[in-house]
Amino acid sequence: MSRRKSRAERDGQRAERTAAWYLRAKGWRILQRQVRVGQGRGVGEVDIIARRGRVLAFIEVKWRREAKALDQAIDERRLRRAARVAQALAPQLARPTDDVRIDVILLAPWHWPRHITHVWQP
Structure with missing residues (x-):
């Protein structure tokens, strides 16, 4: 694994x-956490599944080194996988x-x- 990919993996985790932690607070x-279902092109992934009261949320987490890059961090393909x-x-x-x-943090x-919240309604 390349150094860059290894660092991105660590940052993501x-x-x-x-x-x-934020959600618990x-x-x-x-x-x-880190849930994956399906195979091949039907694979879906989500970072966190959480519950609060009557809300069950499938949550995609995105990290960027600069806050201004966050606006482009999530796209339809990732939301479809979630x-x-x-x-x-x-x-x-x-x-x-x-x-x-489906939410995004x-x-x-x-x-x-x-x-x-509610970035995508399944």
């Missing part, structure tokens, strides 16, 4: 830990009255996490 319960996980696991994890949604050095 640190961002996911920070996002999980806001009253969320972390159900799963939606695949939500569609596969929501029947097992969601209660009948739950709101199921954006992180950059020296900035508070930015939690964007």
